[in-house]
Amino acid sequence: MTPLPGPSGTAPVVGIVGRRGAYGRWLQHFLETRMGLRVIGRDPAGDEALSIEELVTRADVLVFSAPIRLTPALIAEYARAARGREAGCLWMDLTSIKQGPVEALLASRAEVVGLHPMAAPPLIPTLQGRVMAVCPARLDRWRTWLDGFLAATRAECIEVTPGHHDRAMALVQGLTHASHMAQAAVLRRQAPALGGLEALRPLRTVGHALDRIVSARMLAGNPGIYADIQFDNPHVLPAVELMAEAVGFLRDQLRRGDAEARQALRTRLLEESASFFGAPALAAGSHDFDRLGYLLADLESPDFLSVFLPEDAPGSLCRLLHVFEEHAVNIESIHSSRSPEGELHFRIGLDRRSLDDLPADTLARVAKALETRGIGRVTAGHRGD
Ligand SMILES: NC(=O)c1ccc[n+]([C@@H]2O[C@H](COP(=O)([O-])OP(=O)(O)OC[C@H]3O[C@@H](n4cnc5c(N)ncnc54)[C@H](O)[C@@H]3O)[C@@H](O)[C@H]2O)c1
Ligand SMILES: O=C(O)C(=O)C[C@]1(C(=O)O)C=C[C@@H](O)C=C1
CATH class of the missing domain: 1.10.3660 (6-phosphogluconate dehydrogenase C-terminal fold)
Known part of the structure; x- marks a missing residue:
């Protein structure tokens, strides 16, 4: 992998302040494995080999990923320690609140962008399927690198001011x-x-x-x-x-508790809010509610096989389904999902009535066929008798 060069033409070294924390660890893994970058950092939780001065001197990009309540003062402490050496660097933060941290970053001489990945660090190595709020505050030579970094995260990036x-x-x-x-x-x-x-x-x-x-x-x-x-x-x-x-x-x-109170509740807490939401939003929300209800029911159905498909290629799902057809197992639902470890798999919900008419070892034979033919690995399964 060719690391994305910074404005000087070489791959930047990234420093993470708080790199032992949940997001710090996720970001280090992302930067190393998806961007091929060198990561250094500092954290009072056992990662103090570099002093603040050394970190700000060595890091071309510095990311603050520390507790929210400490972050503005921490950024100010780093800016004092940098004493102007941060000019020409990019400083950013991942804080869930943007006004205070971005103001503190702007008090440095670095280029500045505030970020808020709007989800907990995911199990997968990118932020695909998640939103990232982006507050570009003072960007010039680092803009191209930042665009490449944001694209690599695969997050849905939304530009916004810190106040908004x-x-x-x-x-x-x-x-x-x-x-x-x-x-x-x-x-x-x-x-x-x-x-x-x-x-x-x-x-x-x-x-x-x-x-x-x-x-x-x-x-x-x-x-x-x-x-x-x-x-x-x-x-x-x-x-x-x-x-x-x-x-x-x-x-x-x-x-x-009287009739007037019932009417007051209906008017103020239901009807007035319904007209604020508007008919299209109410219809869309109601439809999503139904879909999520069926999704939850599918995910809780007791008869299923979860299959990891090693080959992420056209036709793999078709080959998988063919094995169920061969064994006369009727499928009720299919959902692509992730295991707690982040592995992509398909959860195949099975029709209980069709299972009842089949030999007791049918699911074991399906699993064996999937594995011996190299189609997929069964990671979980259950027949709720
Ligand atoms: N976890 C989430 O769900 C989530 C989601 C989006 C954004 N964020 C943001 O990411 C940032 C980090 O959150 P997290 O979940 O990793 O929290 P965390 O508590 O897991 O990690 C924070 C890390 O900062 C370290 N730290 C404390 N004081 C420090 C100091 N003086 N210098 C350097 N490091 C210090 C802590 O030791 C810890 O390892 C926060 O600003 C948070 O708002 C978190
Ligand atoms: O657990 C999740 O994935 C979250 O969405 C966490 C959550 C949230 O609940 O709002 C918490 C803090 C972060 O700022 C972003 C998102």
Whole structure:
């Protein structure tokens, strides 16, 4: 692989501040394996071989990937240590909040871009299928290299100013996180009396299942990030205040309990918001809800085989399906998905009734045929009898 040259014509050395963290590790792997670049870094979590001075001197590109609450002061500390030697370099950050970090970066003499990959570091080596907010702040000679870097990430890049980003993230992240933290807190208080979370599962709706997924993802994540987004994005507090006002209004109507209260709830919390969303958005959201509901049902169906296809080539899926046909196994659904390790596979949902009419070892024979003919490797499978 030919590394992408920087403005001097040679491949830049990239320094990562916070390279032992979740994104720092992901980015180092990306830069080394997908861009062929040399990566150095520093992190108080056991990676202090280079001093701050050495790091800013040696890195042509410096990326800040540190806790949100510390980042503006950390950037200022690096800028002080660089004492102007950063002129001609590119400095950037991955922080979930953009105004403070980008202002701090601009106080240096480096070229500056603020980035926000809007998803946790993925299992796969690129950001394909994810959005990256890009705040170009002071770019000149590094623009071409930056374009190449962003293209290599395969993220859907959206240019935005830091101020607009933070106001939007107060709604996209702050509000979403706040409502799911609140939901999880209520579930914690009330679900045990009903036998716990798992006891609710058989009675799930699609809406509850989707919300549970979001809450679980957040609660499984880094609590520091979720707390910092609430506290350090100044636009979150007004959004949370409006949410509390809306929930308070709902509570007041429930306490009143009369016909007028019911009408007030319908008007203010349903009809007025529905007309704000508009008919096309309501129809599209409703359709997506249905599709996600069926997707979740498919992914939970008990009869399935998950098959890893080593050959990412036209016709591989066709050859795979032919084996099921040969064994008279009826397929109910096919989803391409990723294992927890990031490996691409197909989850083949099977029709229970067709399995019932077949010999008990049919799935084992399908799996064997797939493997001996070199079509695919069965990574998981289940026949829910
Ligand atoms: N994880 C996510 O979901 C996610 C998504 C998008 C953006 N981000 C952003 O990426 C950045 C890093 O997040 P993360 O998930 O890797 O967090 P993390 O807590 O896993 O990593 C942060 C790293 O910074 C290090 N650090 C702390 N103080 C430091 C200092 N003084 N100098 C150098 N390093 C220091 C920590 O030791 C840690 O290894 C954050 O700004 C976050 O907003 C994270
Ligand atoms: O877990 C995920 O993939 C996320 O989307 C994490 C999430 C989020 O929940 O908003 C959290 C912080 C980052 O700034 C970006 C995204």
